[in-house]
Each structure stands twice: as structure tokens, then as C-alpha cells.
Amino acid sequence: MSGRHVAFQEGAAQAFDADYVVAGSGAGGAAAAITLARAGFRVALVEAGPWRDPEDYPSSMYGTMRDMFADWGQLVAMGNPLGKDAIIPIVQAKLVGGTPIINSAIVVRTPGDVLADWRERFGLGDVFNEASIGAKQDQIERELSVTETAGAGMGPSGAAMLKALIDRGAEGHAIHRNVRAACEGAMQCLQGCKRRNKRTANFLWIPELQNERGGIVLSCAPVDRVLLENGQAVGVTGRWQHPQTRQKGATFTVRAKRGVLVAASATGSAPLLQRSGIRLPALGQGWRAHPGAGVVGVYPETMDMHKGASQAVASLQYRESIGIKMEHLSLPMELFAARVGGAGQTLMHKLEDYRHCAMWVNAVRADAVGTVKQNWLGGVSVTYQPTKKDLERLRTGSKMIAEMHFSQGAYKVLPGVFGMKSEIGPDEVHLFDTAPLDNRCYTWVLSHLFGGCNLGKDPQTSVVAPDLHVRGVRKLHVVDAAAIPTTLGVNPQHTIMAMAMVAAERLVGA
Numbered sequence: 001m002s003g004r005h006v007a008f009q010e011g012a013a014q015a016f017d018a019d020y021v022v023a024g025s026g027a028g029g030a031a032a033a034i035t036l037a038r039a040g041f042r043v044a045l046v047e048a049g050p051w052r053d054p055e056d057y058p059s060s061m062y063g064t065m066r067d068m069f070a071d072w073g074q075l076v077a078m079g080n081p082l083g084k085d086a087i088i089p090i091v092q093a094k095l096v097g098g099t100p101i102i103n104s105a106i107v108v109r110t111p112g113d114v115l116a117d118w119r120e121r122f123g124l125g126d127v128f129n130e131a132s133i134g135a136k137q138d139q140i141e142r143e144l145s146v147t148e149t150a151g152a153g154m155g156p157s158g159a160a161m162l163k164a165l166i167d168r169g170a171e172g173h174a175i176h177r178n179v180r181a182a183c184e185g186a187m188q189c190l191q192g193c194k195r196r197n198k199r200t201a202n203f204l205w206i207p208e209l210q211n212e213r214g215g216i217v218l219s220c221a222p223v224d225r226v227l228l229e230n231g232q233a234v235g236v237t238g239r240w241q242h243p244q245t246r247q248k249g250a251t252f253t254v255r256a257k258r259g260v261l262v263a264a265s266a267t268g269s270a271p272l273l274q275r276s277g278i279r280l281p282a283l284g285q286g287w288r289a290h291p292g293a294g295v296v297g298v299y300p301e302t303m304d305m306h307k308g309a310s311q312a313v314a315s316l317q318y319r320e321s322i323g324i325k326m327e328h329l330s331l332p333m334e335l336f337a338a339r340v341g342g343a344g345q346t347l348m349h350k351l352e353d354y355r356h357c358a359m360w361v362n363a364v365r366a367d368a369v370g371t372v373k374q375n376w377l378g379g380v381s382v383t384y385q386p387t388k389k390d391l392e393r394l395r396t397g398s399k400m401i402a403e404m405h406f407s408q409g410a411y412k413v414l415p416g417v418f419g420m421k422s423e424i425g426p427d428e429v430h431l432f433d434t435a436p437l438d439n440r441c442y443t444w445v446l447s448h449l450f451g452g453c454n455l456g457k458d459p460q461t462s463v464v465a466p467d468l469h470v471r472g473v474r475k476l477h478v479v480d481a482a483a484i485p486t487t488l489g490v491n492p493q494h495t496i497m498a499m500a501m502v503a504a505e506r507l508v509g510a
């Protein structure tokens with residue numbers, strides 16, 4: 001097989017052969033694919049979304065949702081629609097390179113307590129441990145140019161948060177990101193970095209796979225099913241789909257002699273296995289997340305969220321004690337408008353303050369556990385609601401962020417909590433103590449997702465066994481966030497990539 005890229009096709013069915021086929025080209029899929037290709041195997045990387053040249057990345061968030069998000073970002077998590085449950089947006093990308101193309105480039109090593117927990121509760125210590133994950137994270141940091149945010153990357157809002165943390169006596173740090181030194185902090189991480197400064201697989205591993213390692217990439221090619229023969233995975237099949245018109249194209253089949261790796265994300269991998277006829281008690285169960293929500297401070301001076309990296313500063317101070325990770329997050333105007341809410345004159349007045357606003361967020365290490373499944377309409381359904389304890393974590397963290405804003409001179413704070421005043425002053429922070437513990441009152445967003453095909457030793461609660469096989473099926477593996485059996489309490493891409501590389505090396509016996 002010579003290296004090549006096959007985008008949307010019409011007409012007759014097409015067939016391809018490879019040693020391994022990887023379904024999904026995001027953090028997990030791309031990392032696994034390049035590892036297999038470097039070990040000398042012919043790899044087919046099959047991606048539901050299109051290839052996008054960085055020059056064509058949209059500048060607006062609207063364009064990003066249209067061109068790069070999975071289905072305009074319309075997937076949501078729901079609880080019981082008849083109960084006090086919220087509809088929470090789930091954000092993911094759908095293009096060659098996956099969600100890292102629209103993420104904030106934050107790179108955090110897998111915490112030791114997470115690996116210890118996996119060893120003790122899930123029997124994963126032989127495969128995923130400090131040595132194996134650490135070695136791969138060293139490699140990833142070298143290859144993706146991971147560096148500490150500095151200079152123009154910091155921006156006024158990030159700098160203010162760092163100072164607020166220091167003033168509070170709390171841990172705070174400039175975020176490590178996978179960006180080149182040339183990053184000038186143009187606050188375009190979430191729209192995809194047109195300047196190619198964010199070092200993602202579409203600039204590095206995927207071109208290497210195609211051009212130097214004889215691999216093939218199929219884009220606009222959602223995998224419909226894994227092909228199973230005599231209890232063994234032998235390939236994948238699907239039908240091309242045009243990224244704009246959504247018109248269906250030709251069908252494709254990729255047969256893979258050595259194995260099938262599923263990496264279609266925490267919302268895609270379990271439904272793909274379900275569509276393929278795999279029935280396991282834990283399939284689609286154990287779905288988790290770090291739900292996040294932000295608190296806005298309004299300052300007399302300009303904070304100019306458009307300056308600096310989208311995210312430049314974070315704190316792990318409260319990861320263990322409360323179960324939150326604090327981060328600075330600058331939002332483009334469209335997302336800011338959605339966050340502050342309102343309409344007409346009310347909204348226009350809020351937007352007048354845009355240049356004076358800074359937003360800092362809490363990502364909650366939530367206890368909540370949900371499900372993901374293929375629904376009868378052909379789509380995906382996610383059930384998930386933060387628990388009362390998770391809401392308390394957010395409420396506590398939000399109060400602390402409000403205090404931090406006021407400590408840096410903000411003259412008002414926009415809590416973003418329905419049932420509280422829409423703006424509070426410095427002597428009203430206590431109002432957070434009685435804010436409603438109701439998911440519908442918070443502007444939760446889900447972007448760190450885990451599970452559905454959980455790794456583990458217990459057949460009742462896991463889909464992937466510690467030997468990395470999907471239970472009961474030979475040569476079938478899951479190498480993305482869907483396999484992660486717990487939350488992490490830190491940003492997940494580094495863990496996902498390292499786990500995928502470790503798994504791929506194990507599979508080829510390297």
C-alpha cells in the first residue's frame with residue numbers, strides 16, 4: 001500500500017487492506033496509528049470527519065461549529081427529562097486529527113494517584129503504570145513541543161488569575177501547552193490554530209503516517225460497523241458522507257489482518273461496538289466527565305480576552321480537597337454572549353463590558369456516572385447528570401473564583417447561576433452559599449469525557465480486559481477516552497495519547 005488519502009467517494013463500493021485499521025483519528029486514534037506505523041505495520045486510519053487545511057479553519061466560532069464540531073455541537077447529555085435534570089452540551093470535534101484541533105492545548109501528565117487507583121481497582125498496573133505512561137509522555141512532550149505558557153501567551157486575564165492564586169496562597173501555574181515558541185497568543189485555540197502553532201497530529205503524525213510510513217487515511221468516512229468473523233475482528237465497514245451536504249457516498253470496507261483499533265471517542269466508541277453486534281453488560285456504561293462552568297469578573301481596566309492563549313493559567317490546589325481544577329478560559333465574543341445570556345438591550349449592555357471581562361472556570365472531578373448508547377434513530381444518546389455533591393463542588397469553587405476576581409479589583413461578578421442575582425458586588429459573595437443545587441441552574445459544558453468501553457478486570461463492569469482485548473472478541477481493541485475507567489481530575493489528552501501508544505506497542509509486542 002502506498003501512502004495516500006481518500007476523501008469523500010461516490011459510486012462503486014471500495015475495498016482496502018491493511019495490517020491494522022484504526023477507527024477515529026483524534027487523540028487516541030492518531031497516537032495509536034503512528035505507533036503501529038513506526039513499528040513497520042501498514043495502517044489504515046479511518047475518520048468520520050473531513051481533512052481541513054489550517055488556512056481554511058474558520059475565524060469565527062460559528063464557522064468552527066459548522067466546519068469542525070461534531071454535528072454542530074448538537075449532542076447533549078440528558079438525565080431524566082421529567083425530573084430536575086439539565087440538558088448539558090457535549091463539545092467534540094469531527095475532522096482528521098479529532099478534538100485536539102479545537103482544544104486548548106493543555107498538557108498535563110497522568111497523576112500518580114490515578115495510576116495507583118487503576119492498578120488496585122482495575123488490575124491495569126502491568127500495562128499502564130508510571131514507567132510505561134511516563135516514557136510515552138516524555139516522547140509526546142518532545143514531539144508536540146510542549147512548553148510552559150509565557151510572554152504573549154499569558155494575556156491580561158491569565159496574568160490576573162495567576163496573581164489571584166498567589167495572593168490567596170494557592171498553587172497556580174502557567175499551563176504547559178503543545179504549541180511552538182512562535183505562538184503569539186492570538187486566542188484561537190478553540191477555533192483551530194490557523195498559524196499551525198498548536199502541534200497536533202494533523203501536522204505531525206498523520207502526514208508522517210501517510211507520506212513516510214505507507215499508511216492510508218480515509219476521511220469523511222464514518223465507520224458503521226466492525227466486521228466480526230468467528231469471534232475475531234477482521235476489519236471495518238461504512239459509507240462515505242459528504243461533510244457539507246451530508247449526502248451519502250460509496251460504501252467502503254477495510255480489512256485488517258492483525259487487528260482493529262476503535263478510537264471514535266467516549267461518545268462514539270461504545271455505540272460503534274453496539275452497532276457491530278457486541279453485547280457486553282458494561283458496554284455503554286461507566287460514562288464519566290469533568291463538567292465545567294465559569295464565573296466572569298468585570299474590571300475597570302481592560303482584560304482583553306482576545307489577547308493571550310485561550311487558556312494560560314491553572315491551579316491544582318483544590319483537585320484533591322474539593323475535586324475541582326481551576327483554569328483561566330478566554331472566550332470569543334460569540335461564546336461569551338451565550339455564556340452571559342439575555343437578549344436585546346440587556347445582552348448589548350453585557351457585551352459592552354466584553355473587553356473588561358475575565359472568565360475563570362472550574363472543571364469538576366465529578367462522581368456522576370452515566371451511559372452512552374446507539375439510539376433507535378441512528379444517533380447517540382448520553383444520559384448523565386452531575387450529582388448533588390458535584391453541584392456543591394462547583395458552588396464552592398465558583399465562590400472562590402468570585403473572591404479571586406474581587407481580590408484583583410473586579411467591581412462586579414456575573415455568577416452565571418439561575419436563581420442568583422445576575423451580577424453581584426464584593427459584599428455579596430456569600431450568596432453562592434445558598435445558590436440552588438439544581439443542574440438546570442448552571443451553565444455546565446462537557447468537554448473532558450471518559451468511558452463507555454471501560455478497561456478493567458471485572459467482566460461485569462469492564463468492556464476491555466487488562467490484556468487490551470474487547471472481551472470475547474479477538475483482535476479488537478479500544479484506544480481512546482472510551483477505555484478510561486475513571487475521571488482524572490486533570491485535562492485528558494496527554495493520558496489518552498500515552499495510553500494509546502502504550503497499548504499499540506503492547507499489541508505489536510514492541
Ligand SMILES: Cc1cc2nc3c(=O)[nH]c(=O)nc-3n(C[C@H](O)[C@H](O)[C@H](O)COP(=O)(O)OP(=O)(O)OC[C@H]3O[C@@H](n4cnc5c(N)ncnc54)[C@H](O)[C@@H]3O)c2cc1C
Pocket residue numbers: 023024025026027028029046047048049070091092093094095096097098099100102103104105106107108190221222223224263264265266268272447448449480481482491492493494496
Ligand atoms: C473545547 C475543548 C477544549 C479542550 N481542551 C483540552 C485541553 O486543553 N487539554 C486536554 O488535555 N484536553 C482537552 N480537551 C479534551 C480532549 O481534546 C479530549 O479528551 C480528547 O481529544 C479525546 O480524545 P479521543 O481520541 O477519545 O477522541 P477525539 O479526539 O474526539 O477523536 C475521536 C475522533 O473519532 C472520530 N469518529 C467518531 N465516530 C467515528 C466513526 N464512527 N468512524 C470514524 N471516526 C469516528 C471523530 O470524528 C473524531 O475525530 C478539550 C476538549 C474540548 C471539546
